[in-house]
Amino acid sequence: MAKILILFAHPLYEKSRIHKALIKAIPEASDITFRDLYELYPDFNIDIKKEQLFLVQHDIIIWQHPVYWYSVPPLLKQWIDMVLEFGWAYGPGGDKLKDKYLMNVVSAGGQKVVYNSEGRNRFTLRQFFVPLEQTGTLCGMKYLAPFAVHGTHLLTNDEVREYGAQYKKLLNKLMNKEIDMVLAANSDYMNDLIQ
Amino acid sequence: MEGSFLKTALVFLASAVAFVPIAKKLGMGSVLGYIFAGIVIGPFVLGFVGEEGQDIMHVAEFGVVMMLFLIGLELDPREFWKMRKTIVGLGLLQMGLSSVFLGALGYFVLGFSHSVSLAVALALAMSSTAIVLQTLKEKGLSKSASGEASFAVLLFQDITVIPILAILPLIAGGSAPAAGESHSILESYPGWMQTLLVIGAVAAIVVAGKYVVVPLLRMVSKTRLREMFTASALLLVVGVAYLMQLVGLSPALGTFLAGVVLANSEFRHELESDLEPFKGLLLGMFFIGVGASVNFALVVEKPVLVLSIVLVLMLVKAIVLFITGKIYKIKTDQNILFSILLSQVGEFAFVLLTFSNQLRILDSYWTEVLMASTAISMSVTPLLLVLNEKVIDPFFGTKEIASEEKEPDEIDEQHPVILAGFGHFGSTIGRFLRANGVKATILDNDSDRVELLRKMGFKVYYGDATRLDLLRAAGAENARLLIAAIDSPDTNKELIQTVRKHFPQMEIMARARNRMDAYDLIELDVKHFYRETLYTSVHMAIDVLRKLGYRHYTATRKGMEFIKYDEAALEKLAASRHQMKDYILNVREQIEMQERLLSEDLHGILTADDHAWDSEVMKKK
Numbered sequence: 001m002a003k004i005l006i007l008f009a010h011p012l013y014e015k016s017r018i019h020k021a022l023i024k025a026i027p028e029a030s031d032i033t034f035r036d037l038y039e040l041y042p043d044f045n046i047d048i049k050k051e052q053l054f055l056v057q058h059d060i061i062i063w064q065h066p067v068y069w070y071s072v073p074p075l076l077k078q079w080i081d082m083v084l085e086f087g088w089a090y091g092p093g094g095d096k097l098k099d100k101y102l103m104n105v106v107s108a109g110g111q112k113v114v115y116n117s118e119g120r121n122r123f124t125l126r127q128f129f130v131p132l133e134q135t136g137t138l139c140g141m142k143y144l145a146p147f148a149v150h151g152t153h154l155l156t157n158d159e160v161r162e163y164g165a166q167y168k169k170l171l172n173k174l175m176n177k178e179i180d181m182v183l184a185a186n187s188d189y190m191n192d193l194i195q
Numbered sequence: 196m197e198g199s200f201l202k203t204a205l206v207f208l209a210s211a212v213a214f215v216p217i218a219k220k221l222g223m224g225s226v227l228g229y230i231f232a233g234i235v236i237g238p239f240v241l242g243f244v245g246e247e248g249q250d251i252m253h254v255a256e257f258g259v260v261m262m263l264f265l266i267g268l269e270l271d272p273r274e275f276w277k278m279r280k281t282i283v284g285l286g287l288l289q290m291g292l293s294s295v296f297l298g299a300l301g302y303f304v305l306g307f308s309h310s311v312s313l314a315v316a317l318a319l320a321m322s323s324t325a326i327v328l329q330t331l332k333e334k335g336l337s338k339s340a341s342g343e344a345s346f347a348v349l350l351f352q353d354i355t356v357i358p359i360l361a362i363l364p365l366i367a368g369g370s371a372p373a374a375g376e377s378h379s380i381l382e383s384y385p386g387w388m389q390t391l392l393v394i395g396a397v398a399a400i401v402v403a404g405k406y407v408v409v410p411l412l413r414m415v416s417k418t419r420l421r422e423m424f425t426a427s428a429l430l431l432v433v434g435v436a437y438l439m440q441l442v443g444l445s446p447a448l449g450t451f452l453a454g455v456v457l458a459n460s461e462f463r464h465e466l467e468s469d470l471e472p473f474k475g476l477l478l479g480m481f482f483i484g485v486g487a488s489v490n491f492a493l494v495v496e497k498p499v500l501v502l503s504i505v506l507v508l509m510l511v512k513a514i515v516l517f518i519t520g521k522i523y524k525i526k527t528d529q530n531i532l533f534s535i536l537l538s539q540v541g542e543f544a545f546v547l548l549t550f551s552n553q554l555r556i557l558d559s560y561w562t563e564v565l566m567a568s569t570a571i572s573m574s575v576t577p578l579l580l581v582l583n584e585k586v587i588d589p590f591f592g593t594k595e596i597a598s599e600e601k602e603p604d605e606i607d608e609q610h611p612v613i614l615a616g617f618g619h620f621g622s623t624i625g626r627f628l629r630a631n632g633v634k635a636t637i638l639d640n641d642s643d644r645v646e647l648l649r650k651m652g653f654k655v656y657y658g659d660a661t662r663l664d665l666l667r668a669a670g671a672e673n674a675r676l677l678i679a680a681i682d683s684p685d686t687n688k689e690l691i692q693t694v695r696k697h698f699p700q701m702e703i704m705a706r707a708r709n710r711m712d713a714y715d716l717i718e719l720d721v722k723h724f725y726r727e728t729l730y731t732s733v734h735m736a737i738d739v740l741r742k743l744g745y746r747h748y749t750a751t752r753k754g755m756e757f758i759k760y761d762e763a764a765l766e767k768l769a770a771s772r773h774q775m776k777d778y779i780l781n782v783r784e785q786i787e788m789q790e791r792l793l794s795e796d797l798h799g800i801l802t803a804d805d806h807a808w809d810s811e812v813m814k815k816k
Contacts, residue, residue: 081807085807086813
């Protein structure tokens with residue numbers, strides 16, 4: 001069994017239809033830990049030691065968040081800055097995250113087609129996430145393709161529920177090591193692997 | 196004299212203490228216990244109390260007077276307005292039908308004249324507010340369908356006492372009653388003039404309540420002497436009652452009106468909780484009086500007459516009530532309860548019958564018989580209710596339980612958050628909550644402030660928040676959060692202990708003056724406490740660092756880190772507080788604490804290794 005840590009960052013969760021559905025779908029399992037960062041650290045004063053302890057206890061780290069300006073919400077960036085310490089996560093002696101997996105679970109207002117070299121956003125989601133991927137790589141982690149919910153404003157409630165079901169399936173498969181991690185690292189979307 | 200007073204008090208209190216708990220234990224309610232105690236000490240069993248049962252009742256009727264004042268207080272005009280259709284509809288139907296049937300019986304069966312039939316019918320149509328409301332409250336049925344319907348009918352009856360009292364002299368045809376029987380100044384005037392005076396007296400209460408009593412209470416509350424407020428509350432009720440008696444009106448009605456007038460004032464809860472114990476005891480005395488005044492001699496003399504009158508009376512009233520309930524679509528099990536609850540003849544009948552007698556509408560013989568019937572019917576009601584509960588109710592599977600959600604007024608009044616103390620600390624909390632749409636029930640004991648805040652549209656109640664009855668009145672039973680923000684730490688702790696004990700469902704968030712205060716709160720096992728000196732001092736210290744050239748963000752991060760560290764240190768040191776030897780003086784204790792803190796600081800916060808955004812570390816390696 002793989003242990004999964006979900007670090008959730010959303011500054012206005014109470015209004016998020018998508019993330020409510022996704023979080024509701026997270027299976028109740030002792031191998032899955034869910035941490036709501038904006039609820040834990042409203043003052044951005046992150047408890048570094050505690051966060052590091054959670055990290056070492058898990059195998060797969062998931063950053064779940066909406067995409068803001070092609071990037072992560074500010075508290076998640078703060079978390080990255082504070083928790084991934086020099087000499088702990090990277091640099092000399094910084095090997096505590098080695099061989100763990102890292103992935104993003106995101107919602108984005110833009111349709112899948114606009115995240116493309118011909119589309120309005122000009123780059124793919126994975127291209128936008130290259131800094132995150134490299135952050136993981138520098139810490140010795142393997143970066144997996146993101147699981148994304150696109151075009152959030154246009155989704156019907158049934159479609160949102162369907163995404164929830166897919167997320168649940170994904171987490172179960174990850175937990176039971178039923179995902180081909182090499183394939184997952186080289187795909188555009190994790191969504192494609194659980195169809 | 197003194198000896199006889201003590202003896203009477205001894206007999207009353209002892210009988211109450213002996214019988215009421217037994218009655219409660221047997222599930223019969225306190226009313227039956229009191230009445231039974233009255234019968235036992237009355238002239239026909241033990242004879243401790245002689246023929247003065249009636250006199251006692253006159254004194255104890257004051258309990259009913261107070262109860263009506265309190266009912267009036269709970270009924271602010273807005274609530275009253277919402278209930279208007281039910282009150283008038285149900286009340287009119289009940290009074291009308293009962294009066295017609297009872298009047299017809301009197302006219303055709305007993306051969307009374309028109310005027311006698313009418314006077315008697317009106318008197319006997321009344322039910323007992325004291326017995327019914329007390330029973331409803333005890334059984335927790337006040338909010339059930341039968342409870343609400345009963346309240347509506349009783350209120351209508353209480354209101355109609357005024358016009359009935361006004362009409363009775365007209366029925367009497369203006370014939371002057373015998374002098375010396377009553378001291379009412381009204382009786383020297385002709386009928387129409389009396390009617391006018393009655394209306395004038397009622398108007399006087401409404402006006403005086405608003406423009407004299409409230410300013411007076413404000414003045415008294417400024418003395419901050421609790422017993423002075425109690426005295427004023429009693430004075431108010433006694434005064435109104437006396438005034439009413441002076442003009443020959445029912446004191447109960449006068450005080451009820453005074454209650455309604457004061458319902459919107461900031462003193463509502465305070466008056467309520469001050470008068471409650473007096474009301475309870477006096478009502479108890481009233482019920483004992485009812486028991487003691489059952490004229491068993493008359494019953495023995497004319498058993499068939501008296502008992503058949505009681506039986507017919509209650510049957511007719513119950514049937515009328517059942518029809519009324521049916522028209523208003525009350526469910527059958529509730530309707531049966533409603534019918535039984537109100538089937539007795541009430542205490543107002545004593546007043547109306549006596550008045551009719553004074554006006555020479557009714558002769559003394561029938562007054563006696565009807566009064567005895569009234570007392571018996573009142574005594575029987577609690578028994579019938581027990582019977583209903585044990586025998587009739589089980590036939591109906593679904594018994595409606597009083598539901599709290601159904602009462603919109605309750606939600607309006609009883610907010611989930613109670614904020615105690617609206618000084619500088621509490622008011623900031625209150626403002627912030629209100630700005631975010633959270634309405635808290637606010638308790639404060641500074642009447643000037645209460646007045647001001649009420650003007651600003653806050654819901655603030657005046658009173659000592661540590662008092663259980665006030666907390667209850669403010670809805671502590673349904674509240675989720677208590678914000679203890681009272682200025683005095685001792686009062687605050689007292690409040691916390693009271694709430695802990697009586698309303699364990701409430702989560703407590705407490706204001707702490709300082710570190711010492713916080714230790715006390717930790718000892719009380721309060722999880723959420725907020726030191727007023729911590730956050731402000733740290734904020735100031737952050738600004739000091741800025742002045743010295745620190746970057747604002749860095750100083751702020753250091754400040755937040757310090758608060759976190761200090762809160763952790765507080766918990767740690769609290770445990771060892773009592774192990775410290777010989778701290779007798781508070782000052783000494785504080786210095787010792789400071790010393791420990793200062794030495795802890797050196798290897799606590801200052802060694803915190805947080806290197807975010809700091810490339811110095813990388814360069815070194």
